[in-house]
Amino acid sequence: MQAANKNSSKLVRAWFYVPLGITIILAVNFGVDSIFYKFNVSFPASVTCMVLLFFALIASESLLGTHKTRKLVNIIDVPAGWSLRWMGIFFTPSFVLLPLSPPIGIFEVMIIIAIFVIGFFIMMAMAAWITRSLQLALGVSRRSRSQRAEELGRQTPDLSTGDLNSPVNAVEALNPTTVLTQIPLPPPKAELWAARISANLDVAIFVGLFAFIGIPLYYSTGYAMPLHLAVNVLAWFGALSVTPKWKEYLHPVLVSSLATVLVIWALAEIRGDSLTTTLHAYRTGAKYIQLWRNATSKQDLLPGAGDVFGTLLDASIVALALPMFQYRRELRTHFISIVIPNVAISVGSLLAYPPLCYACGISAARSLAFASRSLTLALAVPATVNLGGDVNTAAALAIISGILGAVLGARILRWLRVPDDDYVTRGVTLGVNSSAIATSVLLRTDPRAAALSSLSMSLFGTITVLFTSIPPAAAFVRGLVGL
Structure with missing residues (x-):
């Protein structure tokens, strides 16, 4: 009976409250996008709403107090937590649709792979070393280490970013240690089937x-x-x-x-x-x-x-405001360590990737797509459109960058001798280079680093889109590839 009640509650939450909350998020997104559309602003509404929600929660804490703001966060977390748990699947359409990309020669493919791999490792190293050096120069690394020790000792996160289908969550209500001794245990077969x-x-x-x-x-x-x-x-x-x-x-x-x-x-x-x-x-x-x-x-x-997945991805981008708000104090402390690497790598990507790719024999449109290589998909598309690059190539590069960061990011950071407890360098480096996919992994493994990664990927993408939205700047970058 207890398991049945829990399942019915889970169904109501998953099939009523979550869709209702997602619809509200999308409605706000649509309102912001309509304003941008009216004024011909090329910027994703989802990223704007994420930033607005983050600052709205900070304002709520100042005006309404911590207790009321926590209640508000718990309400928002119903749809937001769901969208964050499912975030990975929302990136699959970009890969599913790769067969629709224009044909490309094998020689150009090999050059693209070589530049992508070498550039990925160089950008990872640059982001890690710049961030690490800034922390040491500003004297915040030692302070962060003691804060990180407290974080590692805390096992239960405030937000529901756990696995949606975790067997542990599924059978939690059936754990015999939670049953009162006066109530007989259910038969083993019934317990097994319920689980x-x-x-x-x-x-x-x-x-x-x-x-x-x-x-x-x-x-x-x-x-x-x-x-x-x-x-x-x-x-x-x-x-x-x-x-x-x-x-x-x-x-x-x-x-x-x-x-x-x-x-x-x-x-x-x-x-x-x-x-x-x-x-x-x-x-x-x-x-x-x-x-x-x-x-x-x-x-x-x-x-x-x-x-459908693209629609839900917009809601997931907005939901990243919650881990950012949860670790707002860390964001304030390490703001300089976040801003400088983002600006440096954004400008470097715009000025270095297109001419290098073009000089190596890659077409002009695909060379321009490399400028958006490590942006999150929601920002890579408008940045590439502003430059006149190949959107399909930009989408593939952005998703592969995210997957490489999720799969190899921790190992690369160890090779670069970044301490495991340096969540600032980990978050900034993966946010700049692997965007939302790596952030979704950090949400499960290192929530504090995920907050920094969310802010970092948003700032990095925003800077790049802003630069490409300035006509003289976009024309200068296009001129680097002969357009």
């Missing part, structure tokens, strides 16, 4: 969506969103089930994206559709902003699974 149902409830829901809604709808009407959505989510669950030993190299974003492409391709062939056709159905361009902006006009464009 299995609780742990696999989400999988069962999406299997049902695939079999009873997605398949019939796709093969009768051609509308693919429910089918593609179920395939993508089930592929994500499968990628998460990879053993930790292999998961270090087989990142869930890569594994689930590849599995999604193969499965939806096979399903499309059965219907007689090509891979190109089904990928265009996977993302039609009908995100919430386009749908709401054209709500009064007659349009037949329906969202695809990629549009």
Whole structure:
């Protein structure tokens, strides 16, 4: 009975309160985007709302007090915590859609890989050493170490950034140590089945969506969103089930994206559709902003699974304000150590990457895309558009940078002799080089570093977008590649 009550409460939270909260976040996003659209401002509303929410919570703490602000944070955390836990899957569309990219020669591919890998390690080293040197020069490193010791001793975070489908969470209510001795323990089989149902409830829901809604709808009407959505989510669950030993190299974003492409391709062939056709159905361009902006006009464009994930990614970007607020004091203390590396690497990326890539034989459009290599996807796209670069290349570079940081970031920082307790250098370095994907990993492993990473990636992206939004600056960068 206790497990059933907990499951019903979880379902109400997941299928009512979370969608309601996400809708409110998206509505505010849409309002900000509408203002930007009216004044022809090329800047993502999600990043703006993240910054606005962060400062709004700080103002609330000053005006309303800590107790009321904590209640407000707990309310916001219902949709925000959910979106942060699922953040990784929202990056998969960029990889799923890679087959739609323009053809490219093998020689150019090899040059792109070489410049990307070498540049990634150089930028990681620059960010780490600049940040570390600033801390030592400002005398804040020793103080941070004692604060970090307190953080490591605290096991329960304030925000719900744990694993959505963790078996530990699923069977918590069934732990015999929590049951009063007067109440008889449930039979072992009942306990086992309850734990299995609780742990696999989400999988069962999406299997049902695939079999009873997605398949019939796709093969009768051609509308693919429910089918593609179920395939993508089930592929994500499968990628998460990879053993930790292999998961270090087989990142869930890569594994689930590849599995999604193969499965939806096979399903499309059965219907007689090509891979190109089904990928265009996977993302039609009908995100919430386009749908709401054209709500009064007659349009037949329906969202695809990629549009759903893109919509939810906007909510996740806004939700990053919560870990930033949780560690606001650390952000204030280390502000200089965050700003200087971000400005230096942003300017360096704009001035160094495009001419270097172009001189090595990469096309002008793809060379310009390298300027946005390590930006989070929400900021990489407008920055690349401002420069006139190849958006598909920029998206792929941004996602791969994030995955490399998530997989190899900790190891690279050890090679650079960055102490494990230096959360400032870890957060800034990964935020500048690997953006939101690495931040989503830090949310589980090092929340304080995740807060610095969130601010760092936002500041880095904002600086880059601002530079590319200035016509003379954008023209100068384009001139470096002969445009």
